[in-house]
Amino acid sequence: MTVAAAGGDAALAFIELGAVAIGLSIVARLAGRLGITAIPFYLLAGLAVGEGGIVPLDVSADFISLTAEIGVLLLLLALGLEYTGDELGSGLRTGVVPGLADAAFNFTPGFVCGLALGWGVTAAVLLGGVSWVSSSGVVSKVLSDLRWMSNRETPAVLNLLVIEDLAMAVYLPIVGGLVAQRAFGETTATVAAALVAVVVILTIALRLGGHLSRLLSGATDEALLLSVFGLTLLVGGLAEQVQVSAAIGAFLVGLALSGPVQHRVGTLIGPLRDLFAAIFFLFFSFQLRPSTLVDAALPAVALGVVATLGKFASARVACRPLGVGRSGRRRAGAALVARGEFSIVIASLGAGTPHGEDLTSVAAAFVLLTAIAGPVLARYVDRKTSVAAA
Amino acid sequence: MPEISETPLPGVGVRHEFVTTKRVRVAVLTHRSGRREISVFRRADPDACDTVLDLDDDDAVTLAGLLGAPRVTEVLHAMQRLEGLAIDWVTIPDGSATVGSTIAEGEFRTRTGVSIVAAVRGDNTIAAPGPEFEFAAGDVVVAVGTTGGLAQLRALLRP
Numbered sequence: 368m369t370v371a372a373a374g375g376d377a378a379l380a381f382i383e384l385g386a387v388a389i390g391l392s393i394v395a396r397l398a399g400r401l402g403i404t405a406i407p408f409y410l411l412a413g414l415a416v417g418e419g420g421i422v423p424l425d426v427s428a429d430f431i432s433l434t435a436e437i438g439v440l441l442l443l444l445a446l447g448l449e450y451t452g453d454e455l456g457s458g459l460r461t462g463v464v465p466g467l468a469d470a471a472f473n474f475t476p477g478f479v480c481g482l483a484l485g486w487g488v489t490a491a492v493l494l495g496g497v498s499w500v501s502s503s504g505v506v507s508k509v510l511s512d513l514r515w516m517s518n519r520e521t522p523a524v525l526n527l528l529v530i531e532d533l534a535m536a537v538y539l540p541i542v543g544g545l546v547a548q549r550a551f552g553e554t555t556a557t558v559a560a561a562l563v564a565v566v567v568i569l570t571i572a573l574r575l576g577g578h579l580s581r582l583l584s585g586a587t588d589e590a591l592l593l594s595v596f597g598l599t600l601l602v603g604g605l606a607e608q609v610q611v612s613a614a615i616g617a618f619l620v621g622l623a624l625s626g627p628v629q630h631r632v633g634t635l636i637g638p639l640r641d642l643f644a645a646i647f648f649l650f651f652s653f654q655l656r657p658s659t660l661v662d663a664a665l666p667a668v669a670l671g672v673v674a675t676l677g678k679f680a681s682a683r684v685a686c687r688p689l690g691v692g693r694s695g696r697r698r699a700g701a702a703l704v705a706r707g708e709f710s711i712v713i714a715s716l717g718a719g720t721p722h723g724e725d726l727t728s729v730a731a732a733f734v735l736l737t738a739i740a741g742p743v744l745a746r747y748v749d750r751k752t753s754v755a756a757a
Numbered sequence: 758m759p760e761i762s763e764t765p766l767p768g769v770g771v772r773h774e775f776v777t778t779k780r781v782r783v784a785v786l787t788h789r790s791g792r793r794e795i796s797v798f799r800r801a802d803p804d805a806c807d808t809v810l811d812l813d814d815d816d817a818v819t820l821a822g823l824l825g826a827p828r829v830t831e832v833l834h835a836m837q838r839l840e841g842l843a844i845d846w847v848t849i850p851d852g853s854a855t856v857g858s859t860i861a862e863g864e865f866r867t868r869t870g871v872s873i874v875a876a877v878r879g880d881n882t883i884a885a886p887g888p889e890f891e892f893a894a895g896d897v898v899v900a901v902g903t904t905g906g907l908a909q910l911r912a913l914l915r916p
Contacts, residue, residue, distance in 0.1 A: 454767040507768065517772055517784040517796040519804035522764050529767045630789065695804030752802060 380430070387416060391645050402512055403742045404505045406707045407735045409645055413652030414660065431650050438647030439715070440603045440617040441640040442708050444595075446503060446532060447621020448633045452573045455622070458529035465523070465685035466530035472677035474499040480670050480729075486722040489545045493717040496538055497730045498674040502707025503528045505738055509702050509745045520695040523685040524702050532618075535709065536565055539612045542716055547610065561611045568606070568616070572623035580628040592635045595624070614712060644708070651711050652731050654718070659728040667732035674737065675744070678703040694752035701748040705741030710734050782806075793817045844899065845907045846877075851894045852916035861888035869909040871902030 394408035450458075477498030481491025506528060510516050540561035544554050583591055599617045606616030624632055679700030686696045714730030717723050759775040766772055770788040777783060782798035784806055791814035796806035812820060849855060855863055865871055876883045876890060877897040883890065892898075900910055 449768040454765065457765065458767060503768070514794075514796075514808045515805075516766070516769065517786045517794060517806050517808070522766055522772075525767045525769060691804050692802065694802050698805070752805060 387412075387649065390416075391649065395645070402746075404502070404508060404705070404707060404738055405645070406502070406505070406648055406711075407738045409648035410652040410711075410731055410735055413649040414655060414657055416649070417653040417655060417657075431646065431653070434643060435647040435650035436613070437600070438640075438643035438645070439614050439712055440599050441636060441643050442647070442712070443614045443618040444599045444621040445633065445636055445640045447618040448624060448629055448636070449503070450529060450532070450622065451625055451629070452576065452622065455529060455533060458526050459533065461688075462526045462530040462685075465527055465681065466534060468684040469527055469531065469678075469681035470499060470534065472680045473674055476670055476673040476677055480666055480673075481726075484666060484722075484725065486725060489720055490717055490722040490726050492545060493542060493713055493720075493726055494670075494729065496542065496713040497706065497710040497726075497733060498670055498677070500531045500535065500706065500709040500713070501528060501678065501703045502705045502709065502738065502741075503532065505705035505707050505741060506702050509705070509742050512742075513745060513749050515698060515702065515749075518695060518698065519689060520682070520686050520691045520699040523682070523689055523691070524699050527681065527685050527703065531709075536569065536615055536618065537562065539615050539713075539716075540565055540610070542713065543610050543612045546716055546720055557610050561609065564606070564609050564611050565615060565619075568602075568611075568619050569622070572619045576623035576625050579623055580625050583624070583632075584626070584628050588631070588635060591628070591631060592639075595620070595632050595636065596639070612716070647715075648708075648711060651715055651727070655724075655728055655731055659724055660732055663725065663728035663732045667729050667736060670729070670733055671736040671740070674706070674733075675704050675740070697748050698745070698752060701741070701745040703741075704737055704744055706734050706737045790814075791817070842901055843904050843907055844901050845911070847898045847900060847907075847911055847914055849892050849894055849896045849898060849914055850916050853892070853894065853914050854916070855892045855914055856894050858892060859888060860886060860890045860892075863892075863913070865900075865910060865913065868913065869902065869906040871900045871906040871910045873898055873900050875899040 390412055391405075391409060394412055395405040398405040398408050474495040476495075478491045478495035480498070481494035482488075486494070506524065510521060510524065515521055541558050544558035544561060547554065547557060583594060586594060599620050602620050603613035603616040606619075607613040679697070682699035682703055683696050686699055691699070710730055711734055714727050717726050720726070759777070761773050761775045764772045764774070766786070770786060772784055772786045774782060774784045782803070784794075784796045784798065786794040786796065788794075793810075793812040793816075794808050795810040795812070796808045798804075798806040810820075860873055865873060874885060876886045876892075876899065878893065878895075898914070900907060902910070
């Protein structure tokens with residue numbers, strides 16, 4: 368009887384999920400056609416099927432939320448896989464000044480905006496994070512679509528992405544501590560413990576990464592996929608247990624893998640990440656009410672303008688040591704404007720806090736704006752600098 | 758030879774750059790996947806470039822062959838990825854016992870387990886030299902084998 372009942376539920380859930388997935392595939396195609404990332408479209412799709420949307424769904428929220436959480440882990444795992452330990456090391460050596468400038472120019476607007484809206488420190492710190500971090504996915508797509516990859520300013524752009532990602536390894540545990548909403552002394556202790564844990568895991572990851580990679584190198588694709596997926600969930604779960612945020616655990620697993628295995632895992636995990644991440648973005652805006660999004664429009668636009676200028680300022684600082692000219696600096700700035708996956712991940716951490724709903728709405732509107740405007744702006748700058756050159 | 762500068766691109770690959778004798782700045786971007794992009798920098802905006810060619814792994818090998826670069830280096834790179842194998846470049850010194858003798862006579866593979874995959878004489882690279890190849894002083898021998906085998910080979914080639 369239970370089987371039959373479950374069968375009925377499953378049938379409904381399959382039909383709904385199938386319809387949603389097909390809907391997402393259509394918007395993903397559209398985004399590809401337009402040459403921009405699918406993230407803003409996933410967010411819009413989430414609004415459409417969410418509460419108060421056009422066709423509200425009633426699939427089990429538990430199921431979707433777990434899938435969405437896995438999506439975050441896979442996003443971060445894939446990000447960690449992008450870089451080798453050497454690249455992170457050299458990024459740290461050369462990128463501290465641009466990294467700090469980038470934080471100052473782009474974290475501050477979000478933080479100030481949060482305070483001005485009267486959200487309190489925790490939500491303001493989260494909004495600062497939302498406005499800070501560029502979307503590595505969108506930025507590298509812009510660089511390769513517009514064929515800017517070999518340009519003089521590009522190493523500066525990519526190094527800035529590395530620094531931002533590394534900064535997240537420090538930022539996320541701090542936010543995790545703040546979100547827990549405990550007494551000041553206790554929060555400080557949690558944050559300190561979390562940071563120590565990150566340093567320990569990072570050291571282990573970089574030291575023992577070679578052994579781990581060798582251990583996995585003999586595995587078949589199937590076994591490799593399962594072991595890395597399992598390891599990511601396991602380390603993520605353990606990290607969450609010690610208040611370090613599961614996302615960072617997954618990121619460190621990605622960092623620990625190196626050599627040929629790194630490349631293989633990257634190709635194996637790619638499709639899985641795309642699937643789960645799509646559900647994450649969908650679920651994020653699924654929980655938003657369109658009415659709060661309307662209220663969020665004004666702060667999001669204001670923040671978008673300031674944070675766009677902020678990225679141009681960061682690009683200026685980052686390009687200086689490379690001796691890049693004015694057009695190059697402008698290209699670098701435009702490439703960095705888009706915010707995306709990380710901003711949504713950060714905002715989702717604060718979803719349960721007192722100003723969570725305002726925060727997630729502003730973040731969604733802000734990401735929608737910058738993720739669409741960034742690539743468009745980059746194209747415009749490209750045309751302008753090409754004309755100037757011709 | 759013009760100076761080649763190398764710039765790592767985190768998460769992407771590595772970019773090599775040089776200026777041709779006609780003062781054109783050329784960049785070769787090697788993606789992690791092995792895809793290559795060859796670009797030429799613009800004169801008006803020296804920071805920007807236009808991609809001239811997009812090559813996958815095989816195309817790059819073909820082009821390198823056409824341009825006369827020894828294909829053997831590609832083969833060597835492939836071998837370098839093999840577990841437990843090392844590559845060494847050994848110069849045959851003046852007065853080495855092997856000068857004037859052939860690869861076959863040296864019986865290197867039987868004695869050390871090492872394969873000689875190429876020899877460089879002056880500006881010429883001889884890919885896969887046959888057993889009849891005769892060593893001369895100053896030749897550089899490219900050999901593939903275990904670390905131990907390579908050490909034995911080096912000892913055999915000493916004067």
